[in-house]
Amino acid sequence: MVPTAANPGTDATTRLDRRVLLTGAAALGAAGFVFRPGPALARSGDLAAITAAVAEGKAASIARIQEWIRRPAIAAENRDMEAGADYMMALARDAGFTGVEKVPTDGHPGVFGVMDVGAPRTLGVYFMYDVKQFDPAEWSSPPLEAALVDKPGFGRVIVGRGAINQKGPEANFLAALHALRAAGKTPPVNLVLVCEGEEEIGSPHFRQVVTRPHVLAALRRCEGVFIPTAWQSPTTGAVQINLGAKGIIECELVVSGERWGRGPAGDIHSSQKANVDSPAWRLVAALSTLVTADGNTAAIDGWFEHVRDLTPRQRELIAASAAAGNEADAMRALGVKAWIDDLPWEESLVRLASQPTVNIEGLVSGYTGPGGKTVLPGRGVAKLDFRLVPDQTVEDCLAKLRAHLDSRGFPDVEINFTGGYNPTETAGDARIIRAQQAVYDRAGIHNTLYPRLAGSWPGCVFTDAPVSLPAGQFGLGHGSGAHAPNEYLVVDSTNPAVAGIEAATLGFVDFMYEMAAVS
Incomplete structure (x- = not known):
């Protein structure tokens, strides 16, 4: 059998690695979802200590998400934006970033920080600290209460504005950094953090943040930039790896x-x-x-x-995504009974990506x-x-x-x-894409490349000149309700297809190790 990232071979070293991998998997499998860290993390000798630190820090991780939700920054209403930036800075410093600063713009400020551990490679991380507006009358619990509730078919979830978009996944990434430090380890890559508070109003001033000379210089050292997510399908656990966004x-x-x-x-x-x-x-x-x-x-x-028309390759990717996806699940999540013009599933996805x-x-x-x-x-x-x-x-x-x-x-x-x-595009062979594929594959998460996200994020600020880096999204876990009432993030998963926050946190750890190792 040919050794691959998903099947590393059968020599003695690999057999040892597999024992370590299974140890890490078992530690996170009690809730149903089984996560399998990769060889780079296993061979580091750090896995056991990090896994224990993730478990020990779980209560603090939940509290971090809840406290962040309770501190809304809503750009559309000019609500608490300076306080939101200040809290973002505090979160970054607490996670170990240095040189953390508020970056002024012609609108609401950004936040910048670095974590230089002397690693050969550097990874860029994009955060947004603002959230959408809300009408409390439409919610089952107050949107800023960050209530912990049991959701049938999922387990325990946090309900609140920003739970999935985007504070919950971002806090899970911060939890990964806290776990590394608690385990006495340093990240395997240097990190550059860039944050904004205007994503929900179209990021009108974010380019001013990333083109500041010292911010731009830091970003140019990066292999790529990603935004933390938690987009697993609740039915299959599958994810799409987007090669761009509208x-x-x-x-x-x-x-x-x-x-x-x-x-x-x-x-x-x-x-x-x-x-x-x-x-x-x-x-x-x-x-x-x-x-x-x-x-x-x-x-x-x-x-x-x-x-620009879709290429034959892009159409192939959409066909593969349609075959791997679940149309009924997608319709149920959106509350729809038919696609435009009664299109079949695959054709609806072609339209979603191309129009x-x-x-x-x-x-x-x-x-x-x-x-x-x-x-x-x-x-x-x-x-x-x-x-x-x-x-x-x-x-x-x-x-x-x-x-x-x-x-x-x-x-x-x-x-x-x-x-x-503007729209954004990233090559399918970029390291940041291949690292995502490797982590998802090992975790048993079916993943497909997809031409572009139908939604939008300011990835073009990174992929376009003068930054010119690959950019995308990554994360384990599940949540839903972005921009809608009763937005939630799964905390303790009873769904074997979906990661809870412990597995999601370790997923970010594994992603950093993979970024350090991928050729």
Whole structure:
């Protein structure tokens, strides 16, 4: 049998390694999920001490996630942003990062720190410390309480805003650093930490953080950059390794009687609709020009000019992902019963990866409280997001949106750009991708390469010049509800397909060892 990362061979050294691997696996298998650390970690002689430290630090790890959730930083509401940055700095210092500093921007600050242990290789880590808004009335428990509850089919979970997006997985990575220190070990790679507080509003100033000369110099020493995640399928335990992500534009379209020159300057009695124009209806008319009649395809002039088709290889990856995935599980998680145009599973995934989108996040005009209030609103606002694919850019798409509205007779419609960034791509043979594959393979987690994440993160700040590094996501575990009520992260897993926080923590340890060893 040919030795591989997943099957290292049968010599005496490997037999010893396997005994150590099984020891580590057994220590984490009591809850159902079995995690198997890799040879690099096993041969280090560090596994037993680190595994014990992870178990001993579990209560502190849970408390760390809960305390972080209880300290929200919400950029969209300008809520506690300085305090959020300060707490991020405290977490970084507590985990062992040095030179931790708040990095000012034209918006909310970033955070930067390093952990230089003299290792040959360096790994970049991206954190976001902000979270989405929430309506407490929609939650089963207060969103900032970080309640521990039993979730059927999963085990014990933390429920709270930021539990999965992104504080829970990030705290699990910090727990890995705490476990290494408690075990008397140093990380096998140097680390560069870059954090922002504006991810949930489109990262409008994050490039200012990473292009600071000393931050950029530190990043250029990295093999790649990753964001901690916990995306295992609750049915199969499988994960997708994304080779990129869509870009995003977030903006508002605003119609007002004052700017239009028609309609009221403010809200008036609705009886006047008989002889007064409506800014709200004008907004609806403008929106209807942006998409096809079914609302499913962008109809903005020139929108597809720079859309790059999927390659045959990318289509093969999607087909493999569809075969490995679970359509019913995906539908259940999303609360849907059919895909666009009643597409079959694989074709829906092709569309998910390949198509740019025009989405209405929210519409606000006039009175929205209980009962009716007979007014003709003087203003209407549509909050939109546009997902971009290679080779679209934010700059070009914003220009096309403006030109489209102008040519359709809507020059008065304001476009308030609030944030966004370009799509991102990483090669499948990058070390950071191969290290992920190796860790997942050994842990028995089915994984498939996927052309690009349908969601967005500011990975282009790392993959584009001047940083020019591979970037992606990695992590074991499971959670759901990002941007939605009852967001959660699994803490103690009773699901054999899904890692709890102990296994997830060791997964990050193993990933660092793999990054140090992968050729």
